[in-house]
Amino acid sequence: MSLAIETLKLTKAYGRKARGIEGVDLAVEEGEVFGFLGPNGAGKTTTVRTLLGFLRPTGGRGEVFGLDIGKESVEIRARVGNLPGEFALEDKMTGEGLLKYFAGLRGVKDLGYARELSERLGAELHRPMRRLSRGNKQKIGLVQAMFHRPPLLMLDEPTGGLDPLVQEEFLDIIEEVKAEGRTVFFSSHNLAEVERVCDRVGIIRGGRLAAVETTETLIDKSLRHVVLTFEGGVDPKPFQDLSGIRDLKGDGNRISFTLYDDLDEMVKLAARHRLVNMEYERPSLEEVFLTYYERENGEG
Amino acid sequence: MSTTVDQGGRERRTPRGTLFALVSHTNRMQARSVIIWGAALGLYSAAMVASFTAIEGSADQLNQLMEAYPKGMLEAFGVTDLGDPANYLHSQFFGLAPLALSFFTILALAGALAGAEERGTIDVLLGNPLPRWQLVVGNFLATSFSLLGICAVVGLLIWGTAVLVDVELSLRHITDGVLNLWPICTVFGALALLCSALFHRRALAISIPAFLLFGMYLIDAVGRASEDLEDWRPASVFYYYGSAIEKGIDWMHFGGITLMALALVLLAALAFQRRDIYT
Numbered sequence: 001m002s003l004a005i006e007t008l009k010l011t012k013a014y015g016r017k018a019r020g021i022e023g024v025d026l027a028v029e030e031g032e033v034f035g036f037l038g039p040n041g042a043g044k045t046t047t048v049r050t051l052l053g054f055l056r057p058t059g060g061r062g063e064v065f066g067l068d069i070g071k072e073s074v075e076i077r078a079r080v081g082n083l084p085g086e087f088a089l090e091d092k093m094t095g096e097g098l099l100k101y102f103a104g105l106r107g108v109k110d111l112g113y114a115r116e117l118s119e120r121l122g123a124e125l126h127r128p129m130r131r132l133s134r135g136n137k138q139k140i141g142l143v144q145a146m147f148h149r150p151p152l153l154m155l156d157e158p159t160g161g162l163d164p165l166v167q168e169e170f171l172d173i174i175e176e177v178k179a180e181g182r183t184v185f186f187s188s189h190n191l192a193e194v195e196r197v198c199d200r201v202g203i204i205r206g207g208r209l210a211a212v213e214t215t216e217t218l219i220d221k222s223l224r225h226v227v228l229t230f231e232g233g234v235d236p237k238p239f240q241d242l243s244g245i246r247d248l249k250g251d252g253n254r255i256s257f258t259l260y261d262d263l264d265e266m267v268k269l270a271a272r273h274r275l276v277n278m279e280y281e282r283p284s285l286e287e288v289f290l291t292y293y294e295r296e297n298g299e300g
Numbered sequence: 301m302s303t304t305v306d307q308g309g310r311e312r313r314t315p316r317g318t319l320f321a322l323v324s325h326t327n328r329m330q331a332r333s334v335i336i337w338g339a340a341l342g343l344y345s346a347a348m349v350a351s352f353t354a355i356e357g358s359a360d361q362l363n364q365l366m367e368a369y370p371k372g373m374l375e376a377f378g379v380t381d382l383g384d385p386a387n388y389l390h391s392q393f394f395g396l397a398p399l400a401l402s403f404f405t406i407l408a409l410a411g412a413l414a415g416a417e418e419r420g421t422i423d424v425l426l427g428n429p430l431p432r433w434q435l436v437v438g439n440f441l442a443t444s445f446s447l448l449g450i451c452a453v454v455g456l457l458i459w460g461t462a463v464l465v466d467v468e469l470s471l472r473h474i475t476d477g478v479l480n481l482w483p484i485c486t487v488f489g490a491l492a493l494l495c496s497a498l499f500h501r502r503a504l505a506i507s508i509p510a511f512l513l514f515g516m517y518l519i520d521a522v523g524r525a526s527e528d529l530e531d532w533r534p535a536s537v538f539y540y541y542g543s544a545i546e547k548g549i550d551w552m553h554f555g556g557i558t559l560m561a562l563a564l565v566l567l568a569a570l571a572f573q574r575r576d577i578y579t
Contacts, residue, residue: 054426074430
């Protein structure tokens, strides 16, 4: 399968004041949905803006659909639908005006798909931007990124500000895009949506690509918050001795801890007692990052 | 619509097509400003034309009164014969108009790059297949067209008033007067564009051309009044501006100032091509 995005030691240094990205090696296959994860300031936006030619790389190289990011950025942008992280538009413009303008720039004659997307996301196209809420602006941002059916979508925090129903509709659209064989590269802080639509994820930390994993692997590598409730009092010591257990708290018949290892030993130990309830909570994406980073640093 | 088909069979707009889309969109966005600027300056200039009828009868006395003023001061403001409607309009309007009208181009073109970066709107726009040089050139072209629109509104209001109050001003002279505003205002707009491309700060892209605008005006005005400073006048673009409503357009100077503006736009395009886009 050919690559939609490929970077080799891609580096962008801003000087002393701010950190950019360093030596990023990334390969995103055509047709996959790739989640790009990392805490704020990790380098997600810098990577996307460098790929689109907004920032000049200070080292390494990158290609999008085999086109050089330095020399062929216009050709690249013709094939990409971009939603910036901080989506902003001229206050006077309406969504309708924006779509007509961008259709003019892209040579798109038929706005049928734009109207279909607007309807599905509930975007208000006839009000000026200054009168729209953040969520409504974001809907217009999504429509302008997708209306020309680009082979690659680059979406920075696409569901920020959207209500749950619209988020659900957006994820349906992403699945349709994937089914059409198009590629999606998106950053998100929402683990549930990453898990639902992404085939693989890349984790960036401190400007460096820490890992690229399948989504399943990422989730499996992460921690779980566990609360066990027993019929009678249970000694927490044997649980403390298990590998991968942290922050253990015992309170009579209730034991809570964070599990960083696989379940098997813990479940077997719990089964020696009469178990009344077991809560097994998925972590936030932030916790996944922290866990992952600690392991990478050999702290875990 | 001008389009081409790429290797993947996708239809794409040609560079000429994207430039046309950018210019026509920018002109639509500037239409309101054109009306406001045109109406404001046009009504002021029309009032000056109308006021000429009040002094027309006593022009000789006024000219005698003016002789009491220092000659250099009169030259600084371009006053030679207040009985001549063209000279009256030059001294009351056309001599000063570039100081005001240049702010239309300065504000518009400082906002095109640095302003868009500060508002955070540039990433969305450049997410389209729009070459950076087109953003520079397209905004310059659109603002130049809008400036022509303002000049046309001003010219029509002057001419209409002149016909209405029966002041002897030919359409040809009025056209020369308003058209001569175009290159000088364009130069300061192009300078704002260059500062915008270099410094990506809207405040700098406005203040540097504004400072030079007033500085050059003063150099020319004081140079006309003082022999000591006369040698400095060629350093000012106002030296080449002249009084087209009285003497017609000096096409050599008109072309020279226009070339200067184009050179600044070229430098702006080169500077913007090389730098990072800031948000």
